[in-house]
Amino acid sequence: MSLKMPEPDEGVIARRAEIAAALRAIVGEDNVIDSPTGLRPYESDGLTAYRQVPLLVVLPETTAQVSRILAWCSEQGIKVVPRGSGTSLSGGALPLEDAVLLGLGKFNRVLEVDYEDRLAVVQPGVTNLAITKAVEDAGFYYAPDPSSQIACSIGGNVAENSGGVHCLKYGLTTNNVLGAELVLMDGEVVRVGGRTLDASGLDLLGVVVGSEGLVGVVTEVTVRLLPKPEAARAMLIGFPSVEEAGHCVADVIASGIIPAGMEMMDRPAIHAAEAFVKVGYPLDVEALLIVELDGVAAECTHLLEEVEAIAGRHGAVGIRVSTTEEERNAFWAGRKAAFPAVGRLAPDYYCMDGTIPRRQLPRVLKRMGELSEHYGLGVANVFHAGDGNLHPLILYDANKPGELDRAEEFGNDILRLCVEVGGVLTGEHGVGVEKRDLMPEMFGEDDLKQQQRVKCAFDPDLLLNPGKVFPTLHRCAELGRMHVHHGKVPFPDIPRF
Amino acid sequence: MSLKMPEPDEGVIARRAEIAAALRAIVGEDNVIDSPTGLRPYESDGLTAYRQVPLLVVLPETTAQVSRILAWCSEQGIKVVPRGSGTSLSGGALPLEDAVLLGLGKFNRVLEVDYEDRLAVVQPGVTNLAITKAVEDAGFYYAPDPSSQIACSIGGNVAENSGGVHCLKYGLTTNNVLGAELVLMDGEVVRVGGRTLDASGLDLLGVVVGSEGLVGVVTEVTVRLLPKPEAARAMLIGFPSVEEAGHCVADVIASGIIPAGMEMMDRPAIHAAEAFVKVGYPLDVEALLIVELDGVAAECTHLLEEVEAIAGRHGAVGIRVSTTEEERNAFWAGRKAAFPAVGRLAPDYYCMDGTIPRRQLPRVLKRMGELSEHYGLGVANVFHAGDGNLHPLILYDANKPGELDRAEEFGNDILRLCVEVGGVLTGEHGVGVEKRDLMPEMFGEDDLKQQQRVKCAFDPDLLLNPGKVFPTLHRCAELGRMHVHHGKVPFPDIPRF
Incomplete structure (x- = not known):
């Protein structure tokens, strides 16, 4: 068997050297990998049955760099595959031949710990276990505990909505993340959620958690801390x-x-x-x-x-x-x-x-x-x-x-x-490429299209991690009606009683 | 002071009789209210400072009717305001002069109770307390308990992400709802979430909970039941x-x-x-x-x-x-x-x-x-x-x-x-019209636009509950780039190792 993936753009592949140079101008010489030897370790994640050497690897260190990388790739129509520690078992971080692999490994700092509000603000490359290590002396821990917790990153946990032994009582990642900073494909930086259990307005945090790299690149995560039980x-x-x-x-x-x-x-x-x-x-x-x-x-x-x-x-x-x-x-x-x-x-x-x-x-x-x-x-x-x-x-x-x-x-x-029997396709490993073609077993065409409309609200040109999660990727313009009206909707007065 | 609301469409108001007739063809004579006396009780919700008599009220009894109502309104460009029991304190169900008020009061049945999987499937018009009443003899209850729980509907709870005294330990509505059936503005019926804590694919349930009637009409809710503590x-x-x-x-x-x-x-x-x-x-x-x-x-x-x-x-x-x-x-x-x-x-x-x-x-x-x-x-x-x-x-x-x-x-x-001080505008009452114009205190323009892009993925013509939550409603075409490509993205093979 083989795996159907988005058709590689030969034009982009031919521009590899130019793309590397453009990204080096953003992140510096050493933070772009484009040599065959250097790229080899990135050819698969934990789903080792499928391998593909990426176009190149870029390793930014700041949100501003991520924003510039995505904005540039967006302008150039270049695909991007985000990657944490690469421990996904469903192929969520499987590279593409014509896509930049964006590694978050250098985002490895715990930025803030607040015990009274019981939260920590961390960068996405921090490992799951490192969060607990940072707070255990004070009697706290971070609850979700995937088997790969020594290696897997919290950014990857957010992408895959990871679980673990203790999720029965304490919930999956989605129940333990309070907020995130997200860079959209066009380079815009938005905040979803916050420091409390629920923010106002539409709850985009729930969409981001478990979105498998399809809606944006998470550059900061606020997690809930729990006190270690007596x-x-x-x-x-x-x-x-x-x-x-x-x-x-x-x-x-x-x-x-x-x-x-x-x-x-x-x-x-x-x-x-x-x-x-x-x-x-x-x-x-x-x-x-x-x-x-x-x-x-x-x-x-x-x-x-x-x-x-x-x-x-x-x-x-x-x-x-x-x-x-x-x-x-x-x-x-x-x-x-x-x-x-x-x-x-x-x-x-x-x-x-x-x-x-x-x-x-x-x-x-x-x-x-x-x-x-x-x-x-x-x-x-x-x-x-x-x-x-x-x-x-x-x-x-x-x-x-x-x-x-x-x-x-x-x-x-x-x-x-x-x-x-009334269950679902995944528990904690995500859909990735592994279960992608089984999605119609679970969802009707209308359900999948609605999910993809929401994907389009984040990444209208489908440049982020294509080939994952959705068995069929519809051009966004095919999913909704086109709009003829422009500008703001006027809000005239209604009287107050 | 007065409240800026979307400009009423005089053309729609002039067509009231015709609209009433069309909706009566869907739901039957008695399930459309258009007399001034009949409409009076619907002029406000719990935020009584603002009142507006709706164009008319329609009270469907089945998902199919809701679908036909929304599809028809969508075709005709007629706005719709969904309403549960009308207990919102933030004006989430405040009617509009040129909008159909869609009441879910007739969706009042508990459809299924499953103690082994600890869930109940209920219609949205069931009151919060009625869920607990239906399961308390077996030793279970539904945790979120707004002060209005005798009157407020579970559909309204989903719309506003309602809380209550026990949410400190047991979470808000969003932590206690497993799935929902949702009718989109164009009449499409989709399912979000399921019967387990997390489904595959993009998590749209999180968006639906707390969406204040802006993304669709919920016609069925699957809630988590908890055992009554000893x-x-x-x-x-x-x-x-x-x-x-x-x-x-x-x-x-x-x-x-x-x-x-x-x-x-x-x-x-x-x-x-x-x-x-x-x-x-x-x-x-x-x-x-x-x-x-x-x-x-x-x-x-x-x-x-x-x-x-x-x-x-x-x-x-x-x-x-x-x-x-x-x-x-x-x-x-x-x-x-x-x-x-x-x-x-x-x-x-x-x-x-x-x-x-x-x-x-x-x-x-x-x-x-x-x-x-x-x-x-x-x-x-x-x-x-x-x-x-x-x-x-x-x-x-x-x-x-x-x-x-x-x-x-x-x-x-x-x-x-x-x-x-680092908090948020709402706890459990929602934004509605009450806090709408304060949203920019909390969110940047980019954050609000991204929230609205997601709204557009559900309701591209902005016909559902306009004037609520967002201080400025941008036409959807203004929020994202236009797309020239059509059709499906081809997925060619990549070899498996």
Whole structure:
């Protein structure tokens, strides 16, 4: 298989040297990369199946430079692909042959921390974990915690609306970002959101979060900080079947408990993780739940008992509760190492990302087992069970002819299944190029056109990150009616009573 | 003073009978109101200072009817003002002389309740409180609770991003709505969001919530349900000064506690409320905090002690903690009756709504006292202190020449002060016509234009609720470049590795 991407503009490719010179005039000699060796590291992001060397890479250091770069590219009709740390698993930062790759890595400063208003203002290249590091001595943290948090940037988190283990209780990126500075494709700098939970006027922050680089380049982010909970305890709960584990998850949530994290691993994932990190996971169960509860100590104890009682009603075996911080970390160590651990089961694996209503967990897991047999490919399941966000890891061998194609088809069937049961195509990895062509499974043509009309309100010439998210990119003029009136609408008086 | 509104189209006004006939063909004889007596009740919403009899009122019963009404109005170039229960305090549903007022009152059914996925699907005319009533026997509730919750509709809540006492802990409407069905001005029906916390593609739900009727007509809303907490207890805390009460609020939040509600009343409000409902509020203090803590019983007890300790450090006097549900309700009774209670202090009052960073509370309260002296008008403060959402009630007498003008000027000064200290123009009442002309205090011209470009992506002919939110309405063609290319952007192949 191959991936349909926007047709490269040969004229732009031929102008590479001229474009490099123009951008060097903005950012300085060293901040433009155009040598083949220098460009190689940028040819893919975390979705390594697709690679494309960019036209060139530009690494601005200030908002003013970003504004000048975009304004110039806009005038010249040159496409731009924004990039944070390049850890996207859906190909959101996949370069184009005829597009400038705009890297935000040099925007790496924490600008302000305000504990009374519980927020931090950071540049987009700051890593997710660096925000927590900057505030943890004061007892605070930034809640969303993608597995890639050591490397991934907060700008990338905003672009993809990233999640993590703790998003069940504390929300995704969109629930933890208060405001942003955004440079539009024509170079205009606008502010969306602010320092409080909601600003006046149309809420553009929600559009910007999760927009996958299609509406502008974020040059500053204001995030919400949370106080570190007084206590956090984790429990391991084994189940004789994934269905029973699934029912347990649904019942915990339906009972009114929102754990800080509630993760599920199936038998292949448990065995792989245990062989890898040896933390004492039970090997005689079909499913393992790791449930973390946090809050004040008394609350934790109380909720642990409630979860234990619910689990007992679903045939749980071998419940263990962490008694020390070391033990809690050990419980999580296997989960955190699960991807590399599963990576040892087969030469390659393909990590999927979809979300389903919690009560559909048993049905979807059962159907996934049938698909696994149908495609003749193993699958290990490691996922955020509490919010129904699946991460099936499809095992294959890229060196065996046809296996990658089969893995991709299997993956697409899983995502179709997610939509069929009332879920969505993504949980936290974004659409990118990976799920782009499945968007019509979820959205009608009218829905997609309306999304694209909003994209056009930000980037009318479709120069920002084309080929991502939308399976078909309509010229903006085709999406709305043309307007004949010009100027301001007059507002005459109406009397006040 | 008077209010500048879009110039009425005399041609449309002259066609009233013809328009009524066309709409009757869609919704039936009785669902169009065009008699002067019938129209009178619709001449204003909760912002009663401004009144305007609408062209006519149409009351559709189905999404298909809404679609046909909007498509027809769109073709004819006729403006439409959507209306829920008409309780808006910012004039969001103020009619226009040449606009159809589209009432959603007949959309009054709860369509589905799903406890496992913790959501309800409701029609927009269902009242806020009716959602809770529909699910409370199962132990659930809908969290945002505006003071008008008996009357206000969920569709109106979505339009204004309404709040309430419990939004400190549980978020505003935007944090409690999962999805919506939206009819665009051209009659197209689109779905935004879904049944899970985040859908794929551009997040249009965030734009729709708080859009004040400017982007479409919501015909179905999917809301998040929360389980009723096991325990809830309230405490009354008196303070010798509003500054000390303000510092206490900031410290409670900075300590990591998020109460279910944290409300403040100043001396005039306390005295008015106590005289009105006689619940035993202390009369010898300058400020009163009502703090509610909820959760499991053990957690409540623990947090009450912590709040008490913090309050003690800020000179609190006369702390009382509720021991029964009756007592808790009594503590709240005064707060809930505060607006009508304050209404007895003067012939008229003007309720303002702005939000400030919590740590600015003491400074803003002090300055408000100075403004009160300057304008010679009393002010009582009743507000959501925990999230910095102020509701100053300016006391005046409309029969005294100039007093309403002075009250409005005083109110505008308060809102300017909110922005000056880093806050925003609204907390939960919206911009409407009330704060429209203050938007430039908060947003630059580029910010407002970008918001309007997004508005244009939904309603390119500016027919939906014109004159609200934006102080200047630019023709859409003036906001972006014109496009010469047509058709789809081709996506050729790039190879997969």
